[in-house]
Amino acid sequence: MDSFTIGYVCFQFVIGLLVFGVLWWKKGWYTHTNTAASILTIIGVFGTFIGIFIGLQVFEIENLESSIPGLLNGLKLAFLTSLVGILEAIILKGYAFVYQMIRARDPSQEAINKFVDGLKEALESVETSGESNLSSKLDDLTKVIKDKDDIGTVLSGIRDVKTALTGETERTIFTQLQNLLKVVSESRLSTIETSLSDSEGNLLTELRSLKTEITTKHDELKSEFQAFSENVAESVAKLATDELIEALKTVIEDFNAKLTVQFGENFKQLNEAVGRTVAWQEQYRQQMDKLADEFRVAAESIEQSRVSMEQIAEASSEIADKSSSIVVCAEDMEPLLHTLNDQLEAFSNLRDQAHEAFPLIENRLNNLTTRLSAAVEQTIDSSHVSMETQRRKLNEHADELEDTVSKIALELKNLVERNKEDIENHVNILHGDLRKEVNTLNESLRAELTNSLQTLAGNIESLSNGFVDNYQELAGHYAQALTALTQFVNASQQAQSKRI
Structure with a gap:
């Protein structure tokens, strides 16, 4: 508070x-x-x-x-x-x-007592001062009645006063006044007759005139009191009732007008505030619904991203495994390349030595032909075995790589579609580089073998046709092996391009 x-x-x-x-x-x-x-x-x-x-x-x-x-x-x-x-x-x-x-009181009795006191004063005034004092007392009595606050009490008192004034019983005020006046008149007359016995004639005349005057005054007073009681009762009741009703109407109308204006304005403002509050609550509810939908969409997107990342992780692990297999295959092919390189170096050395030891070749031609044939046959057999083994391994690795690439292609389809252009560019670059390397290696091998064979053939053609035939057959096998390797690489590139 x-x-x-x-x-x-x-x-x-x-x-x-x-x-x-x-x-x-x-x-x-x-x-x-x-x-x-x-x-x-x-x-x-x-x-x-x-x-x-x-x-x-x-x-x-x-x-x-x-x-x-x-x-x-x-x-x-x-x-x-x-x-x-x-x-x-x-x-x-x-x-x-x-x-x-x-402190309960009897309002009618109190009003009657006040009215009786006023009448007594009025009678005394009549005896002393005459009609003018009676009128002033009646005015005072009217003011006293008008000063009463309780309208019901005033009306009841006026009715009681009217009954007391105009009643027909012996206890009415007019009856008592008449009796009192008679007693006073008789007492005065007896006193005057006793004291003025000597001047009886004059005094009797005066007494008769006084009696007549008193009787006249008494009748006038009675009629005035009757008229006054009736007029006062009606005028006071009407005046008090009309003034009270008008005052109440005015007060009630003013109060209702002020109350209506104040309450109407305040409730109008309160109604507007409540309406704006309801509108704000509706807008807030709509915003909360939209926010809930956005949170739901974001949660679904995060869930899809999580699933995609799990699939990418699994595919990456498989790629790593297959890459290790490819490394093993490359390591297996490395001894074969060293063997071919050694043999080419041996042929190159043989060519060099042939120029230097050409005279000795003629003497050792038969042994060399036999040994060379055996060596060539052994080399061809070894090459066949090695090539077969490498072909088989390459086929196995190619099948595994094909399966792996198929799985990866299925799992990373969305990712490949998003980065399709970059992947195609990189693949094309890799394919081009690989093709260039293979072509370069093929051309180098062909050129080297051709030069070596042509030189060796030119030097030893006259020595042995069988050696030339065997050498040509060996060159044909090497050419076939290189051709098969080139075809395999091209087929792998085409298959990879089709999958992408």
Whole structure:
């Protein structure tokens, strides 16, 4: 509870105590409890509107979470001030009711007593001052009646007074006045007759005129009282009722107009704020739905990426395994290349030695032919065996490589499609380089073998036709082997290109 709320509640209590003090100081205070209760209630309602206004001042649609506490504090002030105002009004009315119950009075009897006192004063005035004083007393009596706060009490008192004035019983005021006047007249007449016996004639005349005058005055007074009672009852009742109704209508219309304006404007603002809050909640719900969909799509994409990465990892492991197999195959082919190189060097050395030892060749031709034939045959056999073994291994590795490439092609299809151009460029470059190397090696081997064979053939053609035939057959086998190797490489390139 903030300091403003505490201050306003204390202000309400101070106003309540002030109202209690003013009513207690005024005579007949309990007749003003309705007005005082209305004042206290209006102060409470005013505090209610202040609380709602404070809550709406700090309320911001763009920042609901931080503005809700301020709105709730304003509503606390509104409800607390209303509660305090209504409680003070209830306490005031309850106390007035208890006070009236304790000090209960009879309004009609009190009004009759006041009216009788006024009549007695009027009679005394009649005896002393005449009609002018009677009219002033009647005016005073009218003012006393108009000063009454309780309209019901006034009307009841007036009816009782009218009954007392115009009744036909012996206890009516006019009957008592008539009897009193008769007694007074008789007493005065007897006194005058006793004291003025000497001047009886004159005095009797005067007494008769006085009696006549008193009787006339009595009749006039009676008629005036009857007319006055009727007019006063009707005019006071009508005047009090009309004024009270008009005053109540005016107060009620003003209160309803102010209450309608204040409540209508405040509830209109509250309705607009609630409408904007509902619209903001709908937009927030739509944004949350879109965000949930985006999170769902992102999760699915991450899951697909994870599966693709697992497949790539598995394919990469298989590629590494197959690469090791290719390395082993290359290592197996390396001794064959060394053997061919050694044999070519041997042929080159043989050519060099042939120039130097040409005279000796003629002597050792037969032995050399035999040994060369055996060596050539052995070399051919070894070459056949080695080539067969290498061909078989190459076929096996080619089959394994083909299977591996097929699996990799299936698993990495998406990746290859994305990087298709780069892969094709690299493959073309590799194929071109490999083809150039193979062609270069083939041409070098062909040129070297051709030169060596031509030189050797030119030198030893005259020695042995069989040696030339065997050498040509060996060259043919080497050429076939190189041709087969070239065809295998070309076939592998074509198969790889088709798979890609």
